[in-house]
Amino acid sequence: MTMREFLQLFATPEFYAMILQLATPLVFAALAALVSNKAGVLNIGIEGAMVSAALAAALFSTLTGSAMLGVLAGVFAGILMGLFFAFCTVRLRTNHILVGIATNILAAGLSVFVVYAITGNKSDYPGIAMTPWNVPLLKDIPLIGEVFFTEVNPLVYLAIVAVFAVRFLFRRTVLGVRILAVGKNEAAAASVGISTDRVKTIALLIAGGLAGFGGAYLSLGYMSSFNTGMVAGRGFIGIAAEAIGAGNPVATALFAVLFGAVNAFSLAAQTFPSFTIPYELLNTLPYLTTTAGLVIYSVIRYRKLHPRLAKKEIKQ
Amino acid sequence: MKKLLGMTLALLTLFSLIGCGLATTATTGDGEVTTTTDDGKLHVVLLVNGNLGDMSFFDSADAGIERLNAEYGDVIDAKTIEMGTNQSGWETTLYRVSQQDYDLIICATTQMRESLQKVADRYPDKDYVIFDTEIKDGAAAEYPNVHSILFRQNEGGFLAGVLAAAMANGTSGMSAPVTASGKVGFIGGMRNDIIYDFAVGYAAGIAYENARSLIRVSLTNSFVGNFNDSTQAKALASVQYTNGTDVIFAAASQAGLGVIDAAQTKTKYVIGVDSDQYLYYAESNPVRAGLIVTSVMKKVGDVIFDTVVAYQAGTLAFGALVSYGLAEGIIDLAVNANYIAKVPLELRERLETLKAAIIAGELDVTSRFDLTLDEIDNLFNDLE
Structure with a gap:
């Protein structure tokens, strides 16, 4: 294969469809991070919530025979993990990071335990995959139709809806403004009569639910089974996307999509022999992008906040 | 409130105990128990x-x-x-x-x-x-x-390579989803000696088949980077299948389940590894099982x-x-109902003959341990 064929890759609808598929769980994770962050909680337990949700979704889809009920169970599991996180951080005032680590370890261990208790093996549990949608008429549009409207999982659309729903939440609803207030200055919020604990808990439950969609998408949308290692750090990439997106839901989602794109690129590049970069290096690309993005973001923000300081430093 | 707090703490302790127990089952307690009496x-x-x-x-x-x-x-x-x-x-x-x-x-x-x-x-x-x-x-x-x-997993890889190449060059006599595209794939977990040994044997099998056929089969190698990210493995497999690959040999432990998942999504064949993966899915998911043409058992x-x-x-x-x-029967192709149903008798017999030749020492299969890393790269590049 030649470099030309490699470039042709970027003209194939499959490549863009793959970006969409790989980005969806990241978008959910990033939105979950965003909602908790707005409430002033650094929630690193998103990864754990996604693991439990992925397992619960697979479990209940086979139990009930319905992928939809499976997804609901996944979301419920995510909310439960959010409740656990909220109980520890809000009620018991435990350190956020410690609870986050505990949540992740708990979910990793508990999922192996549950799978083993049910099936006798310790790795995977079959689920009932969601039926992808074909949107009539729209799917006949060249390229765009093939990427966005052919064989697309409903949760992909839901991810897009979720981005704007979160935007709406913070711009147009009382709850959203309260979450913002609590996140910015808890004492001030409390002084005007906002129950800060309740607002924080609600925000963490919303975050849990969003992470739950991400987890359910992995086990029932992208794959059709739960494997113990399947979340593989996607919760943390979501947190990074949120950090670069600087609290803006749309920007956050776009960065999540960028990671999905870099990931899709690193995977596709492996299959092209003319591209001789070792796969170990290609696999670091999404993480390199994350680091680079974070650095660029903080430099820009620093310049904006301290224009004089930044100039002085350069002179010196 | 006090009661609730106490209960939660108790629950937490319990959960963390379970968590630890799972992560490092029996490293601490169990080991000592059995050693007390002779x-x-x-x-x-x-x-x-x-x-x-x-x-x-x-x-x-x-x-x-x-x-x-x-x-x-x-x-x-x-x-x-x-x-x-x-x-x-x-x-x-x-x-x-x-x-x-x-x-x-x-x-x-x-x-x-x-x-x-x-x-x-x-x-x-x-x-x-x-x-x-x-x-x-x-x-x-x-x-x-x-x-x-x-x-000697390279010997099993060799047989898988011959089978895959025969599927892709159109001589297998197998029907759809085999399209005789001339392309086969390999997806490994990581580039370590053992996975490379599978891959080198597989490549040797394809080269062997290429030497006796007019149609040259090309091999695409991909690596997941770990042994558990099945999502990543599925994406890799999807790219290969979309490019027209007829069959992928997946040597990636748990991540390999993602390759099998992709095979089902794209309705293409896959070759499993280590255990007879057809049997694992035969009851729970017959459609998926039917696409696992065989497994290189270890x-x-x-x-x-x-x-x-x-x-x-x-x-x-x-x-x-x-x-x-x-020779010891430890490495082998899984001969199950699906393999017999999907792979025509003629090809199966040919694989048996090759197997006998390897056992008899008449056919020497290249091993990862005979080659330097550069030589392995060359072997793969020649098949691209």
Whole structure:
């Protein structure tokens, strides 16, 4: 294969469809991070919530025979993990990071335990995959139709809806403004009569639910089974996307999509022999992008906040 | 409120105990229990550097341990310790187990090799088995209390390569979804010796088939980067299948399940690894099972079983390296109902003939251990 064929890759609808598929769980994770962050909680337990949700979704889809009920169970599991996180951080005032680590370890261990208790093996549990949608008429549009409207999982659309729903939440609803207030200055919020604990808990439950969609998408949308290692750090990439997106839901989602794109690129590049970069290096690309993005973001923000300081430093 | 807090704390403790227990099952408590009384039995322990549940390598080894207890329970007491994924605890566990009165300590993979070199020197009157690697390259004799086991997985990879190439060059006589596209794929977990050995054998099989056919089959290699991210593996497989690949050989442990998932999504064939993966899905998901044309089996459990039985009989050679392959029946293609139904008799017979030739020594299959990394790259590049 030649470099030309490699470039042709970027003209194939499959490549863009793959970006969409790989980005969806990241978008959910990033939105979950965003909602908790707005409430002033650094929630690193998103990864754990996604693991439990992925397992619960697979479990209940086979139990009930319905992928939809499976997804609901996944979301419920995510909310439960959010409740656990909220109980520890809000009620018991435990350190956020410690609870986050505990949540992740708990979910990793508990999922192996549950799978083993049910099936006798310790790795995977079959689920009932969601039926992808074909949107009539729209799917006949060249390229765009093939990427966005052919064989697309409903949760992909839901991810897009979720981005704007979160935007709406913070711009147009009382709850959203309260979450913002609590996140910015808890004492001030409390002084005007906002129950800060309740607002924080609600925000963490919303975050849990969003992470739950991400987890359910992995086990029932992208794959059709739960494997113990399947979340593989996607919760943390979501947190990074949120950090670069600087609290803006749309920007956050776009960065999540960028990671999905870099990931899709690193995977596709492996299959092209003319591209001789070792796969170990290609696999670091999404993480390199994350680091680079974070650095660029903080430099820009620093310049904006301290224009004089930044100039002085350069002179010196 | 106090009550609630107390209950939550109790629950938390319970959960964290369960969590720890899972991560490092029995590293602390269990090990000591069995060592208190001398019941005249042979005490054997298998140290899993990782967790069970890979559906292949370690699960198979554990099955061998369970079979020992079932069949030789009156004379052998065998157990498995999962050391978890935290590597820092592995050597400590190896030391601790060596201090207890186990007669035979079994561990695996190159990751345990250096630790075992130290521990085996320190406890010369303990007996050790290490499998899937040699205790020290070309120097098994330097460790008189260690029995090393290697597998010739390249031989199984070779047969898989011939089968895959025949599917892709149109000579297999197989019907859809085989399109005779001239493309086959390989997806490995990581680039380590063992996965490379599968891949080198597979490439050798394709090259062998290319040499006798007019249509040249090309091979695409992809690596997941770990053994558990099935999502990533599925994406890799999807790219290959979309490019027209007729069949992918997946040697990636748990991540390989993602390749099988992709095979179902794209309705293409896949070749499994380590255990007969068709059987695993045959009941729960017949559609998926039907696409697993065969698996390159590596019967680790049988080797563990035979090794311990030989040890019990006093016939196990220490300070030695033993290798198992097609000839010993440890490496093999899975011949199951699906394989017989999908692969035409003529091709199956040809594979049997090749297998016989390898066993008889008439056909020498290239191994990863015969080649330098550059030579392996060249082998792969020639097939692209």
